[in-house]
Amino acid sequence: MQKLLLIVSICLLVIKVSAQQNPQYSQYMMNTYLINPAVVGIEDYTDIKTGYRNQWTNFEGAPTTFYVTAHLALDKPDRTSTGITPNISKTIRRPLTPSRQFDGSPRVPGHQGIGISLISDKTGPSSQVSLLASYAYHIPITGHSKLSIGASGGMTQYTLDFSNLQVKDNPDPAILGGGKITAWQPTINIGMWYYSRQYYIGASANQLLFQNYNYKSNTDNTSGYSWVGSVFPHYFVSAGWRQELNEDWAVIPSVLLKKVNLAPITYDINLKAIYNDRFWFGASYRNKDAVVALLGCNISSLINIGYSYDFTMSDLRERSRGTHEIVIGVMLNNRHRIICPQHIW
Template sequence: MKLLYPILKFSVVTLVAFGFYCPANLQAQQEAQYSQYMVNYFTLNPGVAGTGENTEIKVGLRSQWAGFEGAPKTGYFTIQGALNRVNSSDITKHKSKKYVKQFNPHGYHSLGGYIYHDATGPISRSALYGAYAYNIALANSLRASLGAYVGLKQFRVDGSRLQFFDPNDPLQAGQSEIVPDASLGLWMYSNKFYLGASIHQVMGNSLDVFNNAEGGDALQRHYFFTAGVNVRLSNEWYWVPSVLVRMVNPVPTSFDINSKIKFKDLLWGAASYRKDDAVILMAGFTLNGNIDVSYSYDITNSAIQSYSRGTHEIVVGLRLKNRPKTHNPSDFW
């Protein structure tokens, strides 16, 4: 049956705000959304695995639309790094400047893992993925990495948080379904720019969590396109403007425009505009060269701005050294 029949235990305003989470539009909202993807592009693109100097562990927590009962809440854990990148003595040196521009001309393998849980009212989704990427040099200062996530995704409805016209409705006991899932991603980068393209839910499996007599809902493919440039303002300051485009049927194409200012590898601040949704302010810092902490606040500018107290997100990361003096241009982002 369609989830339209149960009555959510929310206010009318909340129902309007969460209307797009109902099954009629479920296929449009099957992927978790993050504001701080700039500090962890691996959540968008498996090709990012191993492109940095370090093995990176990151944990993110997001509370969307504060003030609404049952508002979206998301948590994730990622780990990714290179397996066999060579030492700096084997890296071809192209230019001698303060900021090292050294590249491994040989290909190398990377592995990673990605776990997330996202809940909106009675509807939740969880995923567990392993990731693999292969990284090659295209030119002296240009590399490309092709990667994939492969794993399982679970969708669940908590019947205890719903009310029903039919007291015998089997959905009261709750429903869940697990399906295999995969994503593909390509990441091209140097120390001056990056380009990325990824496809999530490439398998297009269908699921029927709601016992719909008309058949299940398909997992729609989500397309993400990213691009950014690294502008050196001085020996210590960098400006990184970037853009993210999201495409998924049947939702209109959306995009983010981002502007990030970075001081060495110590502090950064950024602002982002998400089309028809929010203005986002964020900042972060690095401790001891291996602990990253960042926070963002979304100022909602959609129809629910009068009711929402914004969205909060925090990301904490740990950098584990792969090998000493091994450099990669991705670290400049």
Template sequence: MKRSIYIIILQFVFSFYCVAQQRPQYTQYVFNNFLLNPAISGIENYADVKIGYRKQWAGIENAPQTSFVTAHWNLGSDYLWKNALSLPDKGDDPMSRNYMQNYTSSPAHHGMGVTAVYDELGPLSRLDANLTYAYHLKLNNTFNLSVGVAAGVSRVALDVNALTFEDQTRIDPSISNGIVSQLKPDLGLGVWLYSGRLFAGASVQQILPQKLSFTGDRNYNTGKDVAHFFVTAGYKLFVDDEISVTPSIMVKQVSPVPASIDVNLKMAIKDRFWIGGSYRKDDSFSALAGINISKLLNLTYAYDFTTSGLNQVSNGSHEIVLGIQLNNVYEVFSTTRMW
């Protein structure tokens, strides 16, 4: 391979964070919106833990891989009864049509959580670790509005050992002056409106403007963090007492690239098994499935069928998430109030 090709690759690496999405892509955010919106902190009556892994564009060497752990819980020692955070009675289905008819919003309360996301893209890696806090306000008998903040650090690193040239005797200055890693402060905000059937939210990540460069060479140090904006909404419909469907939409904006639009649909049976589909404009179709194994464990999986030009070389994307519901004394099987 010609040396000039490596220079082009280097220019892409060093400027990538200036012109493209910097946070990982997710398909199962519909299962864990907390990844994108800190206002969801403490929305459940138990500690909601998620452990996930995503393999983007399988079949392409050095394609993105993402691992994450999230956890959030409501603050306070008292359980909230007959509201968005608890069952009407032990063992009943909290998302059944009968319960929704008598749904009442939760009293005002606080929530907090933690997120840790590790993302790899070729020689680049990124670790985002945040603490989150949310306040849930009771608007009326059926609606809550929560406001949340996420604060933490981001570590972005370049593995210079993964960059090799045909002529190792002539090392490019951008490599010889390379900055191996850098630590930056991180801040995100979000709002979340929810009732028994409806949810809507908006959030922004990477609010703080930060320069991002891996070299002292001025020709390659134009990288910077850019804000990521998310807006989503969905509504739960009942086919009968045991089957429900939930359509939802997500719009994501990362300047200067065009907005990304996802349309999703989930069908659940007794909130024990569910299947779903998703379409991401100009990118992919996705198939999703999940099972609530017990009051402690649930497992979900998604496969993305790539529709962009990458489908010539990619075998699609895989994403799997394990959910753990700690201190779930009321034996809730469904893992999320909304989705």
């Protein structure tokens, strides 16, 4: 079997690069901002997360992804410190504002959210780096739920590094010369998120409007070639439910549907169990791809951590040693000392 690097290289060294896919994430539930900009500002603190994913660890040149995201709420007055016991997030799982809506339920004010993300993804000689800024507005629907509408925009740099290519038979002259070609492309994402403290449903569309870009060479070796790349819109629909079993245990089933133009619909089915709002574990099934083991801990009101391991089920399973992913979260300005996130599970 040829190594993944050779397969990817051959695909990329045609006149037109046919597709660029968003990175894959197994712990998107821990940081939904990666796929939906409408979640920015959903919590009561500044939510900072960094993640690293090493996919198909036995392959040279296999995908690796690194990201840093941060978002926070603006003018969010729907919680006060009255009656809140430090370190116990369960005590604030219901609105505390005294005002009432027409149906008698507590009124939940609207608020804004802003965020920023930096994502780096590399597969063999191909890499992309995105820097995006996001904005969302959270609209009260009932006393216990809100609808958030959000968008993000920024730039993505695509790079093809010929020095990382090794083709033995009839190599393209551009490959022999080495060097890099790069392209810059505007990126626009939109999303919506309807949520309460017990459930959520969201939809988003990423990489909209701008689909074709032209590579530019920084050497004379590749200047005679027309290098064109394409990105395809990505569509996501997700939903989840938090079911409290007793004072200590809760379970969270969730699902994610994904659609990329020119590709079939795929889906993730997830189930997590949380003990005392501190320790969680679970599993995911990604159709025709992997079974994922999940494990994490909300260490304190400042730090949480998650780890996942993908057991490959596709044709790559004979060579792949699985996929490792780790996510570390920091909750700054956490004035209520929340341990377990209230809306992103």
